[in-house]
Amino acid sequence: MTATPEPSAPPLLRLVEVGKSYAGVPALTDVSLDAPAGVVHALLGENGAGKSTLMAVASGTTQPDGGHIEVAGETMAALTPALATRLGIAIVHQHPAVLPDLTVEENIRLALPPGRIAGPGGAKAWMLGLLRRVGARLRLGDRVDELGVADKQLLEVAKAVALEPRVLILDEPTAPLGADQVRVLFDQVRQAAERGTAVIYITHRLAEVREIADQVTVLRDGRVQGSGPVAGFSDEDLLRMIVGRGVASAFPPKNAGGADGPVALQVSGCGGTGFHDVALTAHHGEIVGLAGIVGNGQSAFLRALAGLGTRSGEVRLDGVALSGRAPADRIAYMPADRHAEGLMGAMSVRENAAVAALPGLARHGVVARERERAAVEAEVGNLAVRTRSIESNVMSLSGGNQQKVVMARALLAAPRLLLADEPTQGVDVGARAEIYRILRDVASGGVPVVVASSDAKELEGLCDRVLVFSRGAVVEELTGDAVTEEAITAAAVGANVHRRAEDERRVRPWLPGLRRFAVGDYAPSVILALVILTLGAYTYGQNTRYLAAFNITSVLTLLAALAFISMGQTVVIMTGGIDLSVGPLAGLLVVVASFFVNDGSSGVMMLGALALTLLTALAVGGLNGALVRYGGFTAVAATLTLYIALQGISLLLRPFQGGYINSDVSALVTAQVGPVPIAFLVAVAIAAGLELRLRFTGWGRRLRAVGSDEQAAHRLGVRVNRTYILAYVTCSGLTFLGAVMLMAQIGVGDPVQGVGYTLSSITAVVLGGASLLGGRGSFAGTLLGAALIQQILNATTFLNLSQTWQYFFQGALILVAAAAYTQARRRSRVS
């Protein structure tokens, strides 16, 4: 299985007596681990055993308090993520750092140094080979957003494998994978080991340790429980080391009545995304636990019970069948991710706690302040929430107390069923015991409680009945005295169930080619082109002067200005921002130019003036970017401020129209080849250039990366602030080009011209298919969007339609287009 390392060679990675404490609580104590070349070393342990902390130390993300790290025999003073990467340490994260709006190819290119992607047959062949090696049946052009969890994980593996690291760390890589994919992944791991890579393999599953690893180290409570060749341990030995023999005194006594109480909750044949065929019976007075390794369907099932997400099968609460989301006072759900789904951040403890119970605290729909305060004070006192007052901001509380606030919200609503997902995650030991007590009190009061937890010890101490999940199915049901940590862990790690085939590959309802096109970046462009051609043909049919040279020239000249400004807007919208100041900026630049670029001005002066306007534009872009990134302004707030200020400056400089633009300059700007203005050709060339850069250069990938997922982009080493600010500056630069066109078109300094370009440019970008959420869009689409806007304005006059129709078409188009694009994207998303 392994290449025998030369006995004299030092381990590639060596952690020596590493210690790490958080706020005085030790997470790691004297942990040593060797990763020699060619050896697969499994790291085994429960959640919270310290595995993740240890790997954060090994990859340079976390600095240890004690001990040291040796890489290839050399002691590292301080390891940083960048240094770790340079030394050849690669990590496959449990949650892949992939960018949803980018394609598979772009994700690979963004993650790897450019020199790495090369081979016989070219870069594409190399990348395809890479994907084949890790068993990913993906096309390079597939958008990552449309991939299932498994494929995303394989992409993450591929990126790490491609780096050909000296040390490869895999953090529970098989959790979302199907049987075939696991086999291919293991082949890769073995091959890497044969090439001499040191592999550290983190897992919960004993079977995997047996199959893949040479060495094993077991962690519990931040200490090494045992280490050595896998063959030297029996499964029982490993289990004992994982679980330990702790005394759990923190738990309240269990339900005395056992399963004698009446049935409260009856679930049968329940299935949904991530779980299937779940049956569950909960009696009054019981706490039911859902066990399993994180991501094996227990949380998804709990969410489905709460009415979040779709499910099949039957759920009966006290004999009444439930469908959809039950109202707040029937079922209370405590989410695992407190910050995303639990707390209303800007609000007080009182507001958070009372929100579900408000109808009961109100008279004729008006909240009775004193009753509300009394109820919240009482519940907060009962749960011993530590807060300065109930008016304190909920975010100022510790994790445990925040969880108690979520709990207070649930209990104040007096629900008939309480669902809690990882109720003690991120909660300190003292608060845990209180939370257990409260859950038991609730159950004793006759409200069934269902708790999902990845902590088997917790479930043993708390629950009367436990369902163990593995890969979406219930593999074991334990009741009464059989609810032990060993039994739960054995069922969870020992299960050899594989995900069902439907879960592995998502159903593809359409023809793959057509489908891929419809959700791609260029579908809007093709649709727009067809609309433009149809409208053009119809208008020409009604009025042949429509295609007269004069009209073509005039439309394309007008289009050039809008096209430049809209392309600038596209750059900013690609980052998820918006620039409202482009219109007034274009106006201001014309006003500035109207002082210098006049008939009789010297050439030097005019060039200087152009330079001045360009600098003004770039400064405005920089200011927008700085306000957004460093001032904490939203894009709307920052650019709205600039919008008003720039308009003010224009009015200050030129309260009235004045300053005629040099006619030679105007002639130059509006010069044409045949009927086609050169400026239009320049706009098309720039659109093409930007489009190519967007798809094929680092600039384009980084731009879309920050708009797609700022956090992931940051983890991949993208300089986020710089990318954002550069986007605003680029936008202003393109607005400058638009302003040059306006100079010639308007011909005079006018403080109010140009303002309308803000909304027109946003319209063009949206028509072109860009998402205001960031991450996707195309310059070709924007150019066509601008063309359609200009065409509508023009064609309506040839069709003898009033201005009413111009507005109507514009409004209807933007709504229809946005609705269609939004729907297409929603359908394509798998979650």
Next chain:
Amino acid sequence: MGSSVDQDSAVDVTDADVTDRPARPGPGRARPSRGLLTIVVATGLLFLVSLALQPESLSRSSFLGMLPFAAVLAVIAVGQTLVVQQGGIDLSVPGMISISVVVATHEPNGDNAKLPAAILLAYGIALAAGLLIGFLVSRLGMSPIVTTLGANALLYAGVLGISGGTPRNTTSVLHDIATGTFLSLPHAVYFAVLITAAVGFVIKQSVIGRRFEAVGANAAAARATGLAVRRHQLAAYVWASLLYCTAGILLAGIVTAPSAFQGETYLLPSVAAVVLGGTSLLGGKGSPVASALAALFLSQLDQFVLTLGVNAAVKNLVEAAALALGVAVYTVNWRRLRDWVRPAAPQASPS
């Protein structure tokens, strides 16, 4: 703009020892929002400065001339607040105002008897537009900016379709309703005060309003709690549209010969008023009362600059500065900045 989250939490977290105490029983009174305090002080200061430097700007005639327009802007700002509280921004303000003005003047064409029908029609249009926008945003998940931008164009089409672009005079009854005085204040002011008070009361005191704020603060958490997220989002756009319509009808009465695109100038000030009132553009808690006061602030600022006799453009610059300051008050971590400037400064007790 993290609204007041960053500020409040920064204050609370630094007093680590305090948070260790159990909740103190007894009166921990809910304080008025930071935004409301800020705008009350700022408006007060502005009136003092106006009185000191430019008493003309507070003369009876200019004050009474300013008030009806401040009232209209206040009603619009209250509507915009509702949309912003749901994390949106409403670009359909110009279209909604304009079409209400046009319907209220064109249909009756000076005939008082036709006024009630016209007003009903205006509210009908507003209701339809609000439902359309709300549906597209809450059900289809469309971006509020794009949706309201498109709706605005449709409303403009309606404006032109009805009016042909030519203004008509307002009816005498509508003029009296909007500009007649009671206790020497124009009626429009009473409308604005009543509407602001009503919306402020519903948002801050009622079950619906409290849940409305919770949905805006964190829609995912609201959903997990079992609240009807989409219904609250839809309601924001419907009520905003009805408020714009009310403002438009008032405006039709105030301006004797309103133009077809009378609403065009109200978009930016409405957003500015919301931001100055301390409502975060990210959504969540908001204060309609503060937004309405900010509308008064902006209107008086206009009046002040106007009577100063300087270039009207100065108004824009002052507005922009006020806006930048208004946002920075909430987003910049002033405590950290102060500690950075004066490291030895003793920690003041949080106020």
